[in-house]
Amino acid sequence: MSSHRRVKVLLTNDDGPPGPESPYIYGLYRHLTEDLGKAYQIKEIIHGRYYYPREPEGEGETSEKSRPLREGEVAETSRCSSPPFKTPATCANIGLHNIYSGEVDLVISGPNLGRNSSAAFALSSGTIGAAMSSSLSQTRSIALSYGTVIHPTPQEFFEPAHRLGSRIIQYLLDNWGKDPTGIRNGEVDLYNVNIPMIKELLQEGGMKVCWTTIWRNGYGRLFKPHKHSEPSTSAAGPDADVGVPGAADAEHLVFKFSPDMSGILNPKDSPVGSDGWAIAQGHASVTPMRATFAEAEVIGLVPATDIEGGIRKLKL
Template sequence: MSAQRLRVVLTNDDGPPSHDSPYIYGLYRHLTRDLGWDVKVVIPSTQKSWIGKAYQITDIIRGRYYYPRDPDGAGEISNESRPLKEGEVAEWVLLDGTPATCANIALHNLYPGQIDLLISGPNLGRNSSAAFALSSGTIGAALSSSLSKVRSIAVSYATITRPIPDAWFEPAHQLASGIIRHLWDNWGRDDRGIRNDEVDLYSINVPMLESLLGPADIPIYWTRMWRNSYGRLFTEHVVSKPATSPAGPDSLDSNEQGILPGTGGANGTCKDLVFKFSPEMGNLINPTADELPVGSDGWAIRNGWVSVTPMRAAFAEPPHEMGETPLTQKELEQNALWKVRL
C-alpha cells in the first residue's frame, strides 16, 4: 500500500459543511493537499450527533451528490453525478442515513475492497469519556468500519471556549492530520484485535485552544477512556425552541451546561408524555480535576492536551475469574459451567 496513494473514506456525524459542521472541509483539504491521500467523502445529509453506532434498518437509504468549494466547503447538491463546475473541489456523497450507515455503504457498496483507512470527523465537540463515546456518531462510524476489518480513526475537536476563532481551525487540522499520518505509519498491536492482531480503532481528541497557535507544540498523550456516567438527558417539552443544538451539547451555540441559552427547564407535566433532549452535562463538560483519573482522555483535555485513545470494537468486560487465557471445552465444563439450581 505504501507504493500508492492511501485510499481513505472520510465521514462524520455533523453532516455537510455548515455552522454546525465547520471542520470536515478543512481536514479534507489537509488530507488531500498536504498528505496527498485519495479521500472519498461519504457523510450524512443532515446532523446525526448522539446517534452512536445505530443503523435505521427499516429505512431506504437515498443519496445525493455534493460539490464543495473553497473557502469553507459550501456547495451545490445534485441528484445525479456530474462533472465538476469551475471552482468546485470534489464530488462528495450525502446519504440519508446514520454515520455508521455511511461507513458501511462506503466500504461495501460504493468502494468495495478499495479502502485502506476510514476517518470519522472532525466532530464539533469532544468525544472523551465513556458517556460521550458511547453516544457518539463519530466514534460509531469508526466502530462500524473497524467491524469490517478496516483501520479506523475517530477525530474530535473539543470545544473549550466560545466562540472558537476561525484562526484556530487550520492549526487544529494540521495537528490532527499529522497525528493521523503517524498512527497510520505506526499502527499499534493488540493480540485481541479483530484485524491481524492490530488495534481496532483510535479516538483522537484535540482541544480547541489558543495554544494551537504556538509557539510551543501541544503535548500529545496516549490515554485511556475516562469511565464516567450521566443522569437526566430529557426534560418535558414545554418550549418552542429546541433546548439542545442539533450538533449536541458541546456545540458552538450551547452554554457551559450544554444547552441553548433561553431554552430548557423542567416546568411541564410528565402526564403529557412529550419530552425534549436537554441534558444536564455540566459535570461532563467541566469536571473537576479530582474527578479525572491521571492518564485518562478527560484528564488530557482538561489540561489542554491532545488525547489519543486506542480502542477495541467491543463492549468492555470485567476481569474474568479464570483470567483471559482461552479455555478448552473440558476446562470450561469444569470451571465455567453453572452448577447451581435455579
C-alpha cells in the same frame, strides 16, 4: 504503512455538510487530500446523490448523476444521509461495501463538533460508532473530535487543529499498533482522537498529544420537562449550547434534552492518563480501542524513553 503511499480515505461525519453545525469537515478534507491522498467524503445521505464542494468553505451543489467538475469545484464526493440512512455508521458501511468497495484504506469519522472523550460521551457517540462499525468491516478506522471550550470557537484555531489532526492520522497510519485480540490481522481495531479547541493550538511547538485510556465516568439527568410539544434537540456535539427549557406542561409528559454536563465537561477528578484528564490539561488525546467499547492493550505502544511521570506521550 509508508507515509509516501497515497492513501484512500473515506471521511464521514454526523453533523451534516459544511456550515454552522459542521464547521470543520471541509478544512480537514483539504488537509487529508494534501497529506494522505485521495479522500472520499460522505456527509449526508440523499439517496446516492453526488456533491461538489467549492472553495473556500466547501459549500456546493448536489447532482443526481456523476458529471465533470465545474470551475471552482474541488472534488466529486457522495452525500449519504436522511432516513433510513441517517447515521454515520450506515454512511460509512455503504461507502465501504457499495460505493467504493475494496478501495478504502482508512475511515475517518469526524471531525465532530464537540469532544467525544470519556465513557459518558463515547458510549453514545455517532462519531465513534461509525469508526467502530468500519473496524468491524476489517478497515482501519479513526474517530476524530474537536472539543469546544470557547463559544464561539475562534476561527484562528481551525487550521492548527486540522494540521494537528492530519499529523496524528498520518502517525497512526505509519505506526498502527498491534493488539493480540484485534479483529484485523491482530491490529488495534480503532483509535479515538480528541483535540481541544484552545489557544495552546497556536503555541510554538504545538499542542502536546498523549496516549490515553477512557475515563470511566457517568452522568445523571439528561432531560428536563418542557412546556412545548415540538421536538427540540441539538444537532451538534456534547459541547454545544442546548439552552434552558421552559416550565413543564402539567397535562403532558414532554421533555427536552438539557443535560447537566458540568461535572463531565469540567472534570476535577478524572484519572491521570485518561482522555478526560488530557482534555482538562489542554492536551490532545489518542485512545487505542477495541470494537467492544474498550481500550486496546497495545503491544509496543510507546518506547520506555517516552514515559515521563507515568504519562505516555505520543511524539509525532
